[in-house]
Amino acid sequence: MGDAGGAHSDVLDVIIVGAGISGINAAYRLQTELSSSSYTILESRGGIGGTWDFFRYPGFRSDSDLYTFGFSWRPWSQKKYIADGELIRKYIRESAAMYGIDRKVQFRHKLVSANWSSDQQAWSLLVDADGERKYFHARFVILSTGYYDYDEPLSTTITGIENFKGNIVHPQFWPEDFDYKDQKIVVIGSGSTAVTLIPSLAEEASHVTMLQRSPSYLLARPSVDAFGQFVSKVLPSWMSHRLTRLKFLVLNFLFIKFCGAYPQAARNLIKKATVKELPKDTPHNPHFEPRYNPWEQRLCLCPDGDFFETMRAGKASVVTDTITTVTENGIQLASGKTLDADVIVTATGLKLKTAGGAQISVDNTPIKIGEKFLWKGVMLQDLPNMATVIGYTNASWTLGADATALFVVRLLKYLSDNGITAAVPRLEHPEKMKSTAAMNLSSTYVVKGMKEIPKAGDKAPWLPRSTYFSDLWAAKFGNITDGLQLERASV
Structure with a gap:
């Protein structure tokens, strides 16, 4: 679409990066x-x-309920509300096709860089289109690129890993048709990826061991919601879906508030539920006694208690220890124990990356996203006409994405109605703003990648996202110009 310089007649109103x-x-x-x-x-x-579409490792599924993770404009209709990747992938594609959105997608178009021109009052996007260099131009850009690196996982040093003679697999790059039947597998990690993988791997492996340095909270939940199934039989579908969705929104909100206000009581509640699920020969401490309070990191959901069921069947076990070294045939631990392995799965976390790694500039001056504050959880300080989508860490990602989309649409209407060509979040004295994390988790991958994601402040309108209810209200009725520099220019 044209070249990098000069005036453009082919300027789109909006470019969305990421499908x-x-x-x-x-x-x-x-x-x-x-x-x-x-x-x-x-x-x-x-x-x-x-x-x-990217992750294809065995058992890949949601760790949020699909009533709130699904689109509010196309209700999730499957019985299972904790669903596998294939069902979710199909749901997203069908939703896009239903509204003709799929026809707007240009595949294999990777954003390399984006530069805002104050003269043109537009973004110029350099795109790698399957090896071909292309330029696109837009008045507004929405970065829907997620927050992690597709090309590279979180780097973790595992002493002696080069000695191992078996297969080493990272979930992010799971080999197609990888055969692990009757093999001994050690999964290094204790997060949702490991918890998801293990029940699926255990179906064919001889045994699966989860090796963790420190444990996470695990909660068993039925994969089919009894309330949702009941109301779907007695009420019209639109009403039953809204009621079930509201139930999950409210209960999740209340549980998170409870965990924050009464962390010890929350610990005890989760411990009681976990002990009921464990095999008699597996102690709760140290294997399921995290060092942090509930919701300081994400909780791992086990649909129908599949993780615990696999343990009770003797197909999986948990070891809490640190690695001394990896040998040709297994892993030596600090306790002196050795874990034999044919396969090692490194479920050690994701590497954070914003804007898909693209270079963002204003008038050819590069911007470091990690040094910028996030305005109303939607736009980046000093970046004109650009929204970045960051969802919630303690609720369904889609909720935050939708609050952002609704806010952006309202802002675009305001700009159009008032003849404004650029909206730029400005912070007069950024050095006086106390910064905090935009993603409020203490997980290793978040802590290590903090410099890659924008900051939140301690004063409005730079505060981090709080709850879906308050963000939805702000998107629909709140002030949308506080902290914005608005420009009217003749283009």
């Missing part, structure tokens, strides 16, 4: 609320779905 759940949702809101706007979606990969 995952955030990008598809943003497109729906845009074409529904601003039907006259021109837009396209640039997707670096070959399919719709983002994370759900």
